[in-house]
Amino acid sequence: MNRIRALLGVFVAGVCATTAIPGVALAAPTAPYTVLTVDLGLHHPAPVSGSGVYDNSNATMDAAASGGDWLRITALLPDQYVRVDTAAPAGQTWTVGQTYQTVRAGRGAGEALFDMSASGKSCASGSGSITVREVARDADTGLMTAFGASYEFRCDRDVEVMTGEIRWNSSVDYVAAVADPGRLSFGSVDVAEQRSRTVRVRAVGSAPSTFGAAGLVGADAAKFAVTGDTCAGRTLASGAECTVTVVSKATSPGHFAAALRVPDNSTPGHRSVPVEVSAIRSVVGTYYPMTTPTRILDTRTGNGGVKGKIGAGRKIDLQVAGRDGLPGTGIGAAVLNVTVSGPTANSFVTVYPGGEAVPTASTINFAKGWLGSNHATVKLGADGKVSVYNRNGETDVVIDVVGFYAGDESVAPERGMGAQVQWYEPYRVMDTRTRGLISAGGEFNAWIDFTRYNPKVRGLILNVTAVNPQQAGFLTVWSGEGPRPNTSTVNYGAGKVVPNLTYVKTMSCPSGSCNGATGAARYRLYTSATTHIVVDLVGVVDDGTEVDGMRFTPMSPTRIVDSRTGQGLPAALGPNATGKVTAPSAMLTDATQVLAMNVTAVAPTANTVVTVWPADTGRPKPTASNLNPAPGQVVSNGVLGVLGPQDAFHVSNLSGSTHLVADVVGTFQVYAGTAAGTRRSTAKPTVAGSGWAPSTR
Structure with a gap:
């Protein structure tokens, strides 16, 4: 066998890695050319893992020819190789200008051989075609001394083909380009985000590349879009480059793949870059309720690490993350009920992110001797803490946590998808003034029926008001799951009208309860003193899937x-x-x-x-x-x-x-992942009814 080898260069980029594009233009290759190009397109990355152009600038090119017009050309890299074997149909020689159907093995009549492998990986079967551009032979032996062709190759059952050029000691020009990155992966992207990536395309052939307008192809092409293209309409000499910018725009979860296709004057007529994204429905900003409200600070007892009133102009730092069933990381904001007790002066308390300066804002304002509470949603500081500041005098402070909003994805593996919020214009769902006072110690169930929407309801946002209580006391609102928690929702004085916003986790009304409203969102209330109670619905906490959450x-x-x-x-x-x-x-x-x-x-x-x-x-x-x-x-x-x-x-x-x-x-x-209406959509699930009744547990 007449074996011809040529050591033509050194390695600068690998087939698995992104092909590097130098910062300066390189001179065009000169004949004779020994080059192997691979354009995967939408072909599955096997046996090679990426597109590439291999010649004396980035690989050691090894070629061997023998009888039967057989040629092996290998691009040798430090830790891998890319190889093509090809041969004319049995009993024939290559004819310039002819296209042959190819098989990987077991050539039949008129079938040429074509096989591709990479670092020991190959296909179980293969098919395609090869078009011969040049053949030169030794006058004495008849063996090939030069060869040029373009090919299409389908590995195994892949419906797509990879394409490329083969040149060995060839004088036939070729058009080629490399992309950086050669495979565009957006990774995991929230469906609410449109992430942008840019591909640099550099001409590297012996002949200039002329590009058309880039586009996207494949079943998932609509999940991406081209937002910038400096390649369209340009002709680039070897070493010159242009860019194409692609954005992922999937609005539903799943893994999506397409190909960025840049038309050019190469034999296949285009260059392709595989594009993929794993679109996820993020949990950031979703709400996670506590099973029951939990007390995390009480300066009267030392719960929370601080015992004694907070003095004038003083602040305390309260650890929230990691407390009492709360995750140690991943909380963006905590939903709290803040109560002051026994203040010695007119003042206000501000609860704010730990580690920050005291803001010009207040959480709860009060008079000397006042007992009261207020809802507060508070961003956590970097260490998972909030700070509690008192302006004047001294006061005890009590804080109950009712839930939290996710600040990152770390809460998802353990707790799954959180809830979204639907706002409602205030809608009165209970007013005991129409039926009589609720006696001290009274505990009862209340419910709101949303009919078809009931299975999606995980909680309610309510404005709860104590009206003219007969003495000072408190209201507690909770899911009814388990005994009444040692927390308060509304703290009131005798004869006052005291409202407070609250988030309450709900349970489904069992069959035969809630006046027949089976499946309605049910919660429980308790009052320590005789009072009227008014409840207004201002929001619903859904299961994270409802439209326009x-x-x-x-x-x-x-x-x-x-x-x-x-x-x-x-x-x-x-x-x-x-x-x-x-x-x-x-x-x-x-x-x-x-x-x-x-x-x-x-x-x-x-x-x-x-x-x-x-x-x-x-x-x-x-x-x-x-x-x-x-x-x-x-x-x-x-x-x-x-x-x-x-x-x-x-x-x-x-x-x-x-x-x-x-x-x-x-x-x-x-949230874009569940958005359907306009920005100011007002279509809300209808409240079909509401009611309340003494608790029977």
């Missing part, structure tokens, strides 16, 4: 309204007055629907009602309330500030005049 993004408390200084509202609101507040654009995205706020009424001149609802919708003020302050009080409550189409909300005052303050602690935005 919202995720939460926490932020440090930020003041957007203070009518005392003209911020947000120009002055105090008078009787039956309505103000309009436009949310700061820096807080918003196109998907933002709701501001999580703490709203405070400051020293109203009469008993009044404060109500917040979306502006610019044409809908009237709801009959429900967010705050019910008495004259001279400074009273706060958590509010879901639903934004209208112009990013604004209304706030109204019923009687007298009152100043108002609003601090934003985060935003809710529609």
